[in-house]
Amino acid sequence: xxxxxxxxxxxxxxxxxxxxxxxxxxxxxxxxxxxxxxxxxxxxxxxxxxxxxxxxxxxxxxxxxxxxxxxxx
Amino acid sequence: xxxxxxxxxxxxxxxxxxxxxxxxxxxxxxxxxxxxxxxxxxxxxxxxxxxxxxxxxxxxxxxxxxxxxxxxxxxxxxxxxxxxxxxxxxxxxxxxxxxxxxxxxxxxxxxxxxxxxxxxxxxxxxxxxxxxxxxxxxxxxxxxxxxx
Numbered sequence: 001x002x003x004x005x006x007x008x009x010x011x012x013x014x015x016x017x018x019x020x021x022x023x024x025x026x027x028x029x030x031x032x033x034x035x036x037x038x039x040x041x042x043x044x045x046x047x048x049x050x051x052x053x054x055x056x057x058x059x060x061x062x063x064x065x066x067x068x069x070x071x072x073x
Numbered sequence: 074x075x076x077x078x079x080x081x082x083x084x085x086x087x088x089x090x091x092x093x094x095x096x097x098x099x100x101x102x103x104x105x106x107x108x109x110x111x112x113x114x115x116x117x118x119x120x121x122x123x124x125x126x127x128x129x130x131x132x133x134x135x136x137x138x139x140x141x142x143x144x145x146x147x148x149x150x151x152x153x154x155x156x157x158x159x160x161x162x163x164x165x166x167x168x169x170x171x172x173x174x175x176x177x178x179x180x181x182x183x184x185x186x187x188x189x190x191x192x193x194x195x196x197x198x199x200x201x202x203x204x205x206x207x208x209x210x211x212x213x214x215x216x217x218x219x220x221x
Contacts, residue, residue: 026174027138027167033109 089185090169092159099132100209101181105167107138108148110175116194117152123206124156130210136161178202180209
């Protein structure tokens with residue numbers, strides 16, 4: 001039982017230590033900035049899809065732009 | 074990161090680090106840029122303009138943070154730079170000055186103390202950046218704006 005406690009403490013400590021550096025620094029985003037690293041292949045298509053989606057949903061906000069549910073934004 | 078200590082804030086850096094020692098005694102405009110950064114490309118013509126206007130009193134040093142030197146060269150082929158370029162592929166200077174975005178610009182006084190820092194480049198704010206340069210050079214500001 002004692003070994004299990006010791007082991008879980010070790011795992012927990014290692015898990016917490018792993019959080020010291022999260023993500024890339026601003027000057028390290030060269031790879032992330034590449035066109036083939038973008039989540040959407042076609043930004044204009046995404047914008048149109050989002051426009052229709054938020055209009056039908058009668059909601060606003062979400063993926064990076066605001067607006068009402070009127071479909072006029 | 075050997076040899077460079079890490080202050081909590083860029084303004085805590087009060088003297089020139091070794092890679093910039095050559096600029097001691099001059100007011101330095103330090104601009105961190107990368108080839109993949111769009112606003113950096115926008116800022117280059119403005120930096121050239123500042124070089125032409127204040128180059129005799131102000132040392133403009135553009136620090137490239139690309140890990141690939143070829144990418145930086147390609148960028149410089151497309152965007153002419155009439156100011157000094159330094160390379161910081163390991164990000165040591167970027168880390169030292171706690172760069173928060175790209176581009177990121179600092180103005181250092183003659184001893185290396187940070188007088189001013191701004192993140193990003195927006196052409197509509199260029200007048201503010203120029204005012205900071207004028208203040209650092211101890212000149213009366215031509216751009217009268219409410220202080221912020």
